[in-house]
Amino acid sequence: MSWLWYLIAGFASGILSGMGMGGGTVLIPILTLLLDMEQHAAQGVNMLAFLPGAALALFIHRRDGRLEAKTALPLLLWGALGAVGGAFLATFLSADWLKKAFGAFLIALAFAQWKRSGKKKNEK
Amino acid sequence: MRENVQRADAVIAIAAVCTGVANGLFGAGGGMLAVVVLERLCGLCSEKAHATALLIMLPLSVVSIAVYWLRGALSFDAVWIVTLGMLPGSFLGAKLLGKLRSVWIDRVFAVLMLAAGIRLML
Numbered sequence: 001m002s003w004l005w006y007l008i009a010g011f012a013s014g015i016l017s018g019m020g021m022g023g024g025t026v027l028i029p030i031l032t033l034l035l036d037m038e039q040h041a042a043q044g045v046n047m048l049a050f051l052p053g054a055a056l057a058l059f060i061h062r063r064d065g066r067l068e069a070k071t072a073l074p075l076l077l078w079g080a081l082g083a084v085g086g087a088f089l090a091t092f093l094s095a096d097w098l099k100k101a102f103g104a105f106l107i108a109l110a111f112a113q114w115k116r117s118g119k120k121k122n123e124k
Numbered sequence: 125m126r127e128n129v130q131r132a133d134a135v136i137a138i139a140a141v142c143t144g145v146a147n148g149l150f151g152a153g154g155g156m157l158a159v160v161v162l163e164r165l166c167g168l169c170s171e172k173a174h175a176t177a178l179l180i181m182l183p184l185s186v187v188s189i190a191v192y193w194l195r196g197a198l199s200f201d202a203v204w205i206v207t208l209g210m211l212p213g214s215f216l217g218a219k220l221l222g223k224l225r226s227v228w229i230d231r232v233f234a235v236l237m238l239a240a241g242i243r244l245m246l
Contacts, residue, residue, distance in 0.1 A: 006202045010209025018217020020159070020174050021233055023210065024152025029240040031202075041199035043151025044192050047185040048200070049207040053214045054182045057175075066175035071166045074133075075140040075158065076180050082144020083154075083184045087191035090149045102150050103244030109153055110237035112160075117230035 005035055010049060017053070021113075024050065025106060032099060039095040039102065136165050147181065148188040155181045 009030040017023025024046040031042035061067050090098060139161045147154030158180050162173035192198040 003202075003205050006205040007209040010206035011213040012209075014210035014213020014215075015217035015220070016233070017210070018214035018219075019221045019229075021230070022153060022156045023214070025156070025237055027206070027210075028150075028152050029244060031206075033240065033243060037201075038199070040192065040197040041201065044189065044198045045201070045203050045206055047147075047151050047189050047192075048198075048203045049210050050185055051182065052207060053211050054178050054185075056211075057214070057218075058178050058182065061175035061178065066172050067179050068162075068166075068168055068172055068176045069179065071162065071168060072176050072179045074136060075143070075161065075166075076183060078137045078140035079144035079147070079154075079158075079180055079184050080187050082141035082146075083148040083187040084144075084191060086145035086148025086150075087188040088148070088195070089145075090151070091192060091195035091197045098149075100245050103241045105146070105150050105153060106237050106241030106244065109156060110234045110241060112156075113230060113234040113237065117227045117234065 002035065009035065013046075014053065017050075022109075025109060028102065029106070039099045040090065043090065043098075043102075132165065136161065139165060143180070144184055144187075147184045148191065151188065154184060 009027055013023035013027035013030070015023075016026050027046050027049070028039075028042045031037040031045060032039055037045070058067070093101070139157070143154045143157040143161060146152075146157055155177050158177035159170075159173045162168045162176055163170060166173075168176060189198065
C-alpha cells in the first residue's frame, strides 16, 4: 500500500505548491521521515515531480502575460551557476549530513515564512 | 546613480547564485527564495513574481537533476506516483490560493516546517 502514501504525499505537496508555499519543502520531509526514502533520492524525486506541473503552469502564465522574461534571464544564468555548485556539493555529502543540512535550511525557511506571514495581506 | 544600479545588479546576482545553490543542494526551496528576490530586488508584484519564479526554477531544476544523474544520485523510484498526486494537488492549491491563504495558514505551515526541520536534524 505504500504507493498510496506516495500519491497522498504528492497530492499534499501539490496543494501547497499551488498555493505558492513551496511544495518540495513538504514533500521531501514526508518522503524521508515518513516513507524512509534516502535524502538524495527524495530531493531528486521532488525536482523530477516538479517539472511537468511547472511546465503546465508556465504555459498558462505565459498565455496570461505574467512572465517577466527579461527580469528572469540574469537570475537564471547566475542561478544555474549556483545550481551546478550546489548539486555537486549535495552528491559529495553523505545522506546523513545532507539530511541535517536540509533540516537547518527548513528551520531558516520556517522563520522567514513566519516573518513574512504578517505582511502578505497588505500587499495586494 | 550608475553605482547604485551596479550595486543592485551585484546583489541580484549574489541572491540568484544562492537560489541556485539551494535548488541544487536541497532540491527544494529555491522557488521561495526566487519569489523574494523578484519581489524585493526586482520590484515585481506578487503575482508576476510567483509566475516568473517558475520560469527560473524549471531550468535550474533541470540543471540540478542533470548533475545528480551524472553523479549517480538520481532515483526514479516512485516519481510517477508522486507526480500523479502532485498534478491535481497543484490545481486544487491554485484554486484555493485566493480563498484560503491567510496569515494563519502561513503560520501553521511555518510551524510544520520548523517541526520537520528539528526532526531532520536530530
